[in-house]
Amino acid sequence: MTEPVDEVKIIEELFSSENFDDEDDILLLRNIANKKHKVARIQNYIRDVVGHYNDIQFKSHFRVSRETCNYLIALFEQSVHYPKGPPFGRVRVKTAEEYILCYLWFAGNKSVYRIVAQLFGLSLPTAHAMIESVTTYLTDELGLLVIRFPRTPQEKQDCSEEFEEIAGYPGVYGCIDGTFINIRTPAHKIKSTYVNRYDTTALTLQGICDAKKKFLDVFTGIPGKIHDARVFTLSFLCPTVLSMGPDYYLLGDSAYPLCENLMTPIRDYGNLTDKQREYNRRFCATRVLIENAFGLLKQRFRQLIRTDMWGVSKTLKFILSCCVLHNLCIERNDFLDGIERYVAEPEPEAEIIINDEAWRLGLLKRNLLARQFMER
Structure with a gap:
């Protein structure tokens, strides 16, 4: 016995x-x-x-x-x-x-x-x-x-005003970035397909957040080997962003292609002007919210440190479910104390240009914003 x-x-x-x-x-x-x-x-x-x-x-x-x-x-x-x-x-x-x-x-x-x-x-x-x-x-x-973009004109304006209160950057619709979710090699898949630049097997989670660090859109399932800019062009979101109109835009780091509806920082080669530095300061103070959002997500749901599911579809579905619950917690003012700061993975600069005209319009808008910041 x-x-x-x-x-x-x-x-x-x-x-x-x-x-x-x-x-x-x-x-x-x-x-x-x-x-x-x-x-x-x-x-x-x-x-x-x-x-x-x-x-x-x-x-x-x-x-x-x-x-x-x-x-x-x-x-x-x-x-x-x-x-x-x-x-x-x-x-x-x-x-x-x-x-x-x-x-x-x-x-x-x-x-x-x-x-x-x-x-x-x-x-x-x-x-x-x-x-x-x-x-x-x-x-x-x-x-x-709980995961959706602002729909009405009033919701869009409220979202933009909340971002502007942070560092005076107007017209922001959301902040975009990607992060790696480490996984085991999926069943019947080739490991090298999913190995990222850190030599770990991972999926990329692309997220867009608002000023409260809630996700407005999430997209995952793309192997970590693929560059963030390419993930953006593959996502369902890309056509929506390119048709938002001139009044609103997303903020993304230098991994993303510059266009009229997606602003990026001005690359620093050691010769930035004062207005360009001021632009970058306001840009970074606003865009960091998406990094904070990923930090909150991974600190709360530690299964995302490395998921051990065999199937890709089950894994990505679980990742998305954590994003949903992340938003629900923020809506209910349910926060964790002592959150560790999320350190973003440095991404190589974007090599993708959506098209020459889109890049030109984005450059003109970015320069206009830089001038406006110095005039305030």
């Missing part, structure tokens, strides 16, 4: 490191096996452990406030993605709370499905299915409501 599993001790081992990776997970499971215990599922974790967390402890483990979590549970419970009956036989229906907490734990901690399943007393296939259901709900249903 095997000895009973010490559930409390297992939980303490799980919590001993907030950034454990796959090797740590494997070692943990081996240590338990070496003790000749029967590895059973932990029972009543939500009731007996999570239910006794104070607000700080809850947010530390699940990366959102209890209020935001309860709000998300209520939304998911009304969704078609929450199964209302047992799918097989007489299996007990999991509550919406179990679904959401299971997803939040997986997204907010550097863990694997097997550890999540053990912690929440689930089989491995059930844990996969529950996380997938919440991911699909966030991307296919909630995402359409």
